[in-house]
Amino acid sequence: MISETKFHPSTELLQEFAAGTLSAGLNIAISAHVEFCELCCHKTSEFEAKAAIDWLQTSEKHSSSDYSDMIAKIVSQPQQNHIEQQDPSLSEIHMLDHSVSLPKVLAKAASNGLVWKKLSGGIKQAQLNIDDETQCEFIYMTPGSQTPAHKHQGSEITLVLDGSFSDELGEYNRSDFIMRTNKDVHQPRSDEGCLCFAVLDSPLTFTKGIARLLNPINNYRFRRSMSQRAV
Amino acid sequence: MTQISMTLDAIALSSYTVKEESLPTPAASTAGHLPIESLNPDSDESLLMKVGDQQCTAAFNILFDRFANRIFAHGMKITRNEQLSKDLVQEAMLIVWQKAPLYDISKGNAQSWIFTLTRNRCFDILRKLKRQPNCVSADDIWSSESGDIDAYGIAENDFIDVEFVQIKKFLIQLPVAQQAVVEQIYLHDKTHEEAAAILEIPLGTLKSRLRLALGKLRQLIGTEND
Structure with a gap:
């Protein structure tokens, strides 16, 4: 897809994306951008190769287990000789007067359907339940809409x-x-109308900001301790 | 860098002879039909291709030895759970076995291939553990798994526009059988079918030699530019 992208994810975000250490919500937003943007696509491939090198250089942690049973089980499985085609899923969002084709990952994430809520100022919002660390949503700004100034x-x-x-x-x-x-x-304001995908820190983690999202494990522990307390 | 120099060592160690001038004769290119003659047989790539081409369990055992502990370490880093990390070893190595026939050396080295599939399985395992909705999986997010790098816009003809003269010095570092294929396709503009007929080799052999040659050339050119 050719477009003149002016704003890209930071190098750090792309590196984390390639290394697999981001939350699902952020991964989805970056994946969708990468589908649009050839530059970030190339960078991602490079960072994946670098992440693999880093991976090989980390100190080995030996597992005590004997893997011979596991190996025997694996090699008794059939191999694949062709790439499986993925099921087609929702690929377009129908707006008031036209349809918008979505990046693959967003089409998949939205395939259970979207429920649009009207917010003030001509804004519509449809939330996606992706993970506990982020709040993911489609935002549609109708032509001429303007949100109140916010932080x-x-x-x-x-x-x-x-x-x-x-x-x-x-x-x-x-x-x-x-x-x-x-x-x-x-x-934000939109004269011609605008469809966006937005990822926000979830209310639970906002105090820690994006740094929190860079560490899914801590997040998981944080979440778990929170929910235990809630019970 | 480590990997590139490893690969170069592997090239230096392997036993083919370099032919400086004149087009290789068809006879030179018909020897053997395995596409792995030019790689160090002990390299991860050779082993992976043996697993893919011949269901070679011995090669798989060696790969398992080399990577299982790395995969386990990645699992521990992300999940901090020993059982989950063992599950990750099993799932990731199962995919190595199952998808080995789809591995394409021209699209990346074995380590990157295994790393990305480990990363992806780990992501899915963690989501399952956290009982997060299964509307998206790692394969939706990182669409290049199973080597489908074309989706990322890196096509085989990436470097075709590099002058052939510049290519030549890299080309002569390839095994003659691979040189012949590259010259037919890129210098003489033959189709795969025509080139296979000229060189009197099966089309499949031609394609695997071409893949190997392009992968190697890419590595050599990359080293040069560093």
Whole structure:
């Protein structure tokens, strides 16, 4: 897909994406951007190769187990000689007057259907339940809409899927990947209408910001201790 | 860097002879039909191809020895759970076995291939553990698994526009059988079928030699640019 992307994920985010250490919500947003953006696509491949080298250089931790049974079980399995085709899933979102084709990963994530809620200022929102660390949602800004000025308690990533919107810092078009932290106050507006995918720190983790998301395990423990306390 | 120099060592150690001038004769290219003659037979790539081409369990055992502890360590880093990490070893190595026939050396080395599938299985295992919705899996997120790097826009003809003159010095480092294939396809603009007929080799052999040759050339050119 050819587009002139002006805003990309940071190098650190792409490295974490390649290494597999991000939350599912962030992975989805980056994966969708990478499908739009050839540059980030190439970078991801490079970072994967680097991550593999790092992986091989980490000190070995030996497992005490004897693997011979496991090996015997594995080699008794048949091998695959062709790449399995994935089932086609929802690939478009129908907006008021036109349809928007979605990146593969978003089509898959939305394949259970979307429930749109009307928010103030001509904004519609459809949440996706992806993981416990993030809040993922599609945002549709109808033409001429404007959100109230707001600040985020955590971090927010926005990927433009269709149309465009602007705020104090710039104008964003299809494939642009924008990251805002809790320091930024912004007031997005869209003249032509805009469909976005947004990933926010979940309310539970916002105090820790994006750094929290970079460590899914700590998040998991944090979550677990929270839910135990809640019970 | 380590890997590139390892590969170069492997090339230096292997026993083919370099032919400097003149097109290789068809006779030179018909020897053997295994596509792995040019690689160090002990390299991860050779072993993986043996697993894929011949269901070779001995090669799989060696790969298992080399990678199981790495996979286990990755599992421990991400899940901090010994049982889950063992499950990860089993799932990842099962996929190595199952998908070995799909491994394509021209699209990356064996370590990257095994790393990405380990990363992906680990992601899925962790989501299952956290009982997160199964609407997306690792394969949806990282679509290049099973070597489908074309989806990432890196096609075989990436370096075709590099001048052939520049290519030549790399080309002569390839086994003659692979040189012949590259020259027919890229210098003489033959189709795969035509080249196979000219060189009197089966089409499948031609394709695997071409893949190997392109993979090796890419490595050599990459080393040069570093």
